Structures are given as C-alpha cells and as structure tokens.
Amino acid sequence: MFLKELTAVPETALPVGALRDHLRLGTGFADAGAQDVALAAYLRAAIAAIEARTAKALLARDYRLRLSGWRGAQLALPLAPVAEVRAVRLIDAVEAEQVVAPARYRLVQDLARPRIAPRGGVLPTIPDGGAVEVDFTAGFGPFWSDLPADLAQAVMLLAAQYYELRHDGAGAVAAMPFGVAALIEPWRTVRVLGGRG
Structure with missing residues (x-):
C-alpha cells in the first residue's frame, strides 16, 4: 500500500492568528508577523501528528x-x-x-x-x-471551522507545546501530552482483522 497526499493544506486554512492569540504573543510591533511562518509550521506538525494517531484527515x-x-x-x-x-x-x-x-x-x-x-x-x-x-x-472540510471542536483544540494545544519546546529540539518528549491524548481518544480508529476488510 502506498498513500500519497496530492494537495497540501493551504496557508489560508491554518489558524495562525488563533494560535498567536492562544500563545498570548505580543501585537502591535513592527515585526508582529515575523513568527507566522514558524507558527504555521507548528500547526502543520500538530495536524500531521494528530492525523497519524487518529487516521482522520482534518482539513480536506x-x-x-x-x-x-x-x-x-x-x-x-x-x-x-x-x-x-x-x-x-x-x-x-x-x-x-x-x-x-x-x-x-x-x-x-x-x-x-x-x-x-x-x-x-x-x-x-x-x-x-x-x-x-x-x-x-x-477531510472534515476545507476550513478550520469545519473541524470538530475537540480536534481543533487538540491541534492548538499540541502546536503550542511545539512552540514552547522549540529550543529543546531533540530533548522534547516524544509522547503525546495527556490533554491532547484525551481529546483525540474518541476519534482513534481501532484496527482489527489484520488490516483487512
């Protein structure tokens, strides 16, 4: 089996502003948008991690x-x-x-x-x-608002952790944080039948 993603999540679908607010980053500075590229990368990483754990495509x-x-x-x-x-x-x-x-x-x-x-x-x-x-x-839909609230919150929490641990690099904990794991648990698909049917 080979699964290939043909289209990527567009930048406009990522809630960069909401993550900035969640992190309580300062506003009104000349370089206020300088971290947006990094925040988008943390959101993409969080989305990928949650999709891998749940077998759900979050954004279409x-x-x-x-x-x-x-x-x-x-x-x-x-x-x-x-x-x-x-x-x-x-x-x-x-x-x-x-x-x-x-x-x-x-x-x-x-x-x-x-x-x-x-x-x-x-x-x-x-x-x-x-x-x-x-x-x-x-995917649940093309817009962030299409996601179920618990999955959207899980992405936000995980992206915030990636931001907070950005300087730790390889020293970051590999396990999924408890709050994120609790939010995604109902969405996890139990694999049975050896991958068949």
Missing part, C-alpha cells in the same frame, strides 16, 4: 492510494472522513491505465472505516503484476 485535501491487490470484497480506505472518490484506475504491468466506470463501485461513507464497495458483483480484477489506484478527497 486530495490523496492517491495505490495497492497491488484488493483487500477483500470491499476496499477500506486508510483515512476518514472521505468526501468523494474521484477516480479508480487499474494499472497493468507496463503502467497502462484503465479508468473504472463509477457505475461499478460506490463509496460507503463511515467516520471510522470508509470503504469502496462494488455495485452488484465484485470489484474489477486487477491485472497480473499490476495495481489499482484510487484518488479520493478526505
């Missing part, structure tokens, strides 16, 4: 999943929530592509395990030595 963006074979009768997608499946392509051994008609599959939306299911019958056969690629859009 596009992904490509590539597999060498189906994992059962339905394909569970590795991130949630999934807004849409944009394309499914079969790739043969020489990388020639064949687009699968959307009438052959459907998205089963689920906040824990979204999946692609066949529409009557089975998912199309993957060529020998080939793969399947699935392009999809995942």
Whole structure:
C-alpha cells in the first residue's frame, strides 16, 4: 500500500492568528508577523501528528492510494472522513491505465472505516503484476471551522507545546501530552482483522 497526499493544506486554512492569540504573543510591533511562518509550521506538525494517531484527515485535501491487490470484497480506505472518490484506475504491468466506470463501485461513507464497495458483483480484477489506484478527497472540510471542536483544540494545544519546546529540539518528549491524548481518544480508529476488510 502506498498513500500519497496530492494537495497540501493551504496557508489560508491554518489558524495562525488563533494560535498567536492562544500563545498570548505580543501585537502591535513592527515585526508582529515575523513568527507566522514558524507558527504555521507548528500547526502543520500538530495536524500531521494528530492525523497519524487518529487516521482522520482534518482539513480536506486530495490523496492517491495505490495497492497491488484488493483487500477483500470491499476496499477500506486508510483515512476518514472521505468526501468523494474521484477516480479508480487499474494499472497493468507496463503502467497502462484503465479508468473504472463509477457505475461499478460506490463509496460507503463511515467516520471510522470508509470503504469502496462494488455495485452488484465484485470489484474489477486487477491485472497480473499490476495495481489499482484510487484518488479520493478526505477531510472534515476545507476550513478550520469545519473541524470538530475537540480536534481543533487538540491541534492548538499540541502546536503550542511545539512552540514552547522549540529550543529543546531533540530533548522534547516524544509522547503525546495527556490533554491532547484525551481529546483525540474518541476519534482513534481501532484496527482489527489484520488490516483487512
């Protein structure tokens, strides 16, 4: 399995001003925006850490999943929530592509395990030595206000910790802070069945 992020979270979607307020950084100085680049980086790092722990895409963006074979009768997608499946392509051994008609599959939306299911019958056969690629859009929405409040707060707390420990470098604690862990715990997806189904 190979998952690739095709689009990044745009700078305008990051709540840099809210993080600056949360940290109670001074305002009105000539270089007031000088730290915005660093604050955006801490927000991106916090988002990535929380997404890795919850298997949830927080802000909407596009992904490509590539597999060498189906994992059962339905394909569970590795991130949630999934807004849409944009394309499914079969790739043969020489990388020639064949687009699968959307009438052959459907998205089963689920906040824990979204999946692609066949529409009557089975998912199309993957060529020998080939793969399947699935392009999809995942995330709660394009704007910070689309996030559930507890996940937004967890990002803010974790980004603030990254800011506070910015000079510690490698000496920073690797464990997730208790407050952040408590906020994201209800959103964590329990993986069962050895990654299948």
